[in-house]
Amino acid sequence: MNSPTSSALPPYAVPGIQPLRVNEEGRHVEYRGHQLIRTPLVAAVFARVPETFLPLTEGEPLSREELCAALDVSSRDGLAWIVGLGDAVKSMVDSGGDFVDDDLIEEALAAQPDVVEVYHVDREVFDVVLARFLRADEMFARWLDAITAAHREFARRLGVELPY
Template structure:
């Protein structure tokens, strides 16, 4: 008889990483993009986002679709309380001051860490590495719920980052 699925694993979605017994699970965002919690957030996000930071110092911005955004995110946990949240380079250009080499418009605040920490049920949020955050929750959450929170934090930080740069986003 198979062991029951942990409360933090997503039924019918095989994790991309972790352990065979599902004590540790990790998922890419595009694996969970059709889950109800995630689609509710995706429906509120513009179809195409524009980066705030210049891409690799070349004086131009990039655009990121909702699908690409999801594909560049990851979530993982071993207990449903302590989560690792990650993203690829392009997402950093949406939300992080100085994601690329330092600019004269230096910001010391970590908007994404602040937004994550302010979410309901979050005990702590720590920007562990350039593209990786550790978040401790007050109660167990499932991976699709954490991805939805991660997406919500990214779009909130993106809008705040644009505002700090004096950029009027069309969305």
């Protein structure tokens, strides 16, 4: 994958932030969350999530910075998004239905504005189809919000009282 200049990037790329990956046609862009923390939309969500996320199964606590670094978003058109999470996040959300029957992440994504369809592709990957075009920072803000909501609901279902 090459790195086109910012002016050659599609409109769903974030102005001034070079994507982590761009395909050869310059259409499919991918960002890790830590790249987008300073954008206004992500910063607003980032400011209201817990500073540290406690593990609900095995694992270590995650700072919100570490959480963002473990989440990614990618798209080739700004309407259909692939959102992913790293292994470190699995201790704070049930990504595979191992602990609760409902897909809490899928439900949290489906509850976000403008979501038409969500499909859980793999334990760490979700396809999200939107009713309207979003930029990568807008989609990431929704992804971070959904992960936080899924974490809180997972804790509630496990009977774990979170201090945040």
